[in-house]
Amino acid sequence: MAPRSILKNSTVSTNGPPVERPVNQRHMETALHHANIIEQRKIVEQKVLENVIVLMDFPTSSDADPTRPSPADALLFRELMLPFQPSDYDALIEERNIAELCGYALCPRPRRKARTRAKKQFVMTDSGPEIVDKKLLEIWCSDDCAKRALYVKVQLNENPAWMRQDGYGDKVELMVENAAEHTLSLPIRLKKEAAPVDNSKSDEDEDAAAAWAARDDALADLAMERGEKPGRLTKANKDLISKTIRERVGHTAPVAPSLEDQISNAHMAIEGHIPRTSRPQDDDDDEDANEIDWDKHLPT
Amino acid sequence: MEDRGGHSPSMIRMWRVYRTAKEMCLDRGYDVSREDCDISLAEFAHKCQREDGDPERTRLHFSCQPSPAMLQKYAQLPTAKDPDPQPAIGTMWVEFNGDENVGLKQLRDYITHLGSGSFYSGIMICTKPMTGMGLKLLRSAPHIEEGPKGGVEVFVEQDLLVNITKHELVPKHVLLSQEEKKQLLQRYRLKETQLPRIQVTDPVAKYLGLRRGQVVKIIRKSETAGRYASYRWAI
Incomplete structure (x- = not known):
């Protein structure tokens, strides 16, 4: 029970509910803006965490080859890498190491074990023996995997994903021997109708005939999309699928800045009026005069 | 000072951690007997010593029930929607993790264990600080559906050496x-x-x-x- 107040009732209670004030639109917008930024950041961090959890149990098959990952794995890996920063990638490697796996997410092998339990180890390199931390030695399963993993790390964007202007940034490239497969499967993947075709392709990787049939199907679909009729001559060469995409990117050529924009005196304007002293005509005169003056100073 | 009795330093360390953990549960209001908090080193060593003299952490896990006073303390105010609310507390599971590094994997296993054992909350005590990603998961742990309602707390052994x-x-x-x-x-x-x-x-x-x-x-x-x-x- 609250004790009874000894004050007169007429006084306004400072602890009463605040008087309803009209919402200041500007304050509201600012608050919302910042709240949205924080929300965005939380979403990205959550996504990174989920991606790390997925990549901890990667690759999907235990006999996958890090040099030739399956297209499905490679594609998923590259997609999951998008919101990562290099530090997140390090965390992923750390987590995989705790699970006794090689740090490279596309490698299913267990990590290398040092010969002894000593904290520092001797390692023979080209430039003689070196003393290396045991931890560093046990990150990867082989030097090859280390190279492939670091190849991915250097491509990651240092900016956190919520600060990046253009979405999440570019796709990362993998250091693989079957790179052609992954790039070829990309344009097919973009089409909705062709997606199941692509899945079947990855499943029966050995069955080359089926794969080629699937590819032809997809190409026929693409031809339909271009507005070609079946049986007519195609406008596009079959080998140039990726090239047509490249052309679209460069189709708005940048216009060279014109000289007038540069000379425009808008920056000299004071409330829209350009003072006479700073007009280009006067400037030129001044410069000329200055030059003459400057000449006069020279000893002859 | 108690007699060391030839116990290894790691055993003494573990003993102190264990005692602080028990005291912590007692101070929070769980049903923990006073004898458990004042367990002597010899008794403790008898409970969990391995042949090589180091403590066997898996034998130290314990669960504790909230005492009636604690249930009262955590009672929720009745609302119109929920006129008879349950107290926001329940059985707690305390686990000592001996792994050298604790990451997402261990934490996930622990959370699923808490969920399957229908514990309300849990405390994990590990030897080294957890990895960054583990801490991130911990922060989002209350939002995981299968996780415990009361959340998971993680302590480092170092922090529990003294009360x-x-x-x-x-x-x-x-x-x-x-x-x-x-x-x-x-x-x-x-x-x-x-x-x-x-x-x-x-x-x-x-x-x-x-x-x-x-x-x-x-x-x-x-x-x-x-x-x-x-x-x-x-x-």
Whole structure:
């Protein structure tokens, strides 16, 4: 029970509910803006965490080859890498190491074990023996995997994903021997109708005939999309699928800045009026005069 | 000082950690016997010693039930929607993890274990600080559906070597129940935002397992007034 107040009732209670004030639109917008930024950041961090959890149990098959990952794995890996920063990638490697796996997410092998339990180890390199931390030695399963993993790390964007202007940034490239497969499967993947075709392709990787049939199907679909009729001559060469995409990117050529924009005196304007002293005509005169003056100073 | 009796340093360390963990559960209000908190080194060694003299951590796990007083303290205020609410506390599972590195994998296993054992909350005590990603998962743990309702706390063994609340400079912290909090705010005509704050990451707050929104009464010694109580709102 609250004790009874000894004050007169007429006084306004400072602890009463605040008087309803009209919402200041500007304050509201600012608050919302910042709240949205924080929300965005939380979403990205959550996504990174989920991606790390997925990549901890990667690759999907235990006999996958890090040099030739399956297209499905490679594609998923590259997609999951998008919101990562290099530090997140390090965390992923750390987590995989705790699970006794090689740090490279596309490698299913267990990590290398040092010969002894000593904290520092001797390692023979080209430039003689070196003393290396045991931890560093046990990150990867082989030097090859280390190279492939670091190849991915250097491509990651240092900016956190919520600060990046253009979405999440570019796709990362993998250091693989079957790179052609992954790039070829990309344009097919973009089409909705062709997606199941692509899945079947990855499943029966050995069955080359089926794969080629699937590819032809997809190409026929693409031809339909271009507005070609079946049986007519195609406008596009079959080998140039990726090239047509490249052309679209460069189709708005940048216009060279014109000289007038540069000379425009808008920056000299004071409330829209350009003072006479700073007009280009006067400037030129001044410069000329200055030059003459400057000449006069020279000893002859 | 007790006789070391040829016990290994790691055993003594573990003994102190175990005792602090038990004391922590007792101070929070769980049903823990006083004897458990004052377990002697010899007894402890008998309980968990391996052949090589190191402690076997898997034998130390324990669960504890909240005492009636604690259930009362964590009772929720009845609302129109929920006229007879359950107290926000339940059985707790305390696990000692001996792994050298604790990451997402161990934490996930632990959370699923808590879920399957229908524990309300859990404390994991590990040898080294957890990885960054693990801490991130911990922060989002209350939002995981299969996880425990009361959340998961992680302590490092190093932090439990001594019981910080027994230090003479640490004042007494007493958790207020929802009812007491309501009375306090009425008595001083406050809104809870007008109280001073305490972070939930504060060492004592972590020791007491404070949750956001709870209020603790802090009783200090005062030269002029004898005792001086202040209240802090956990954020």
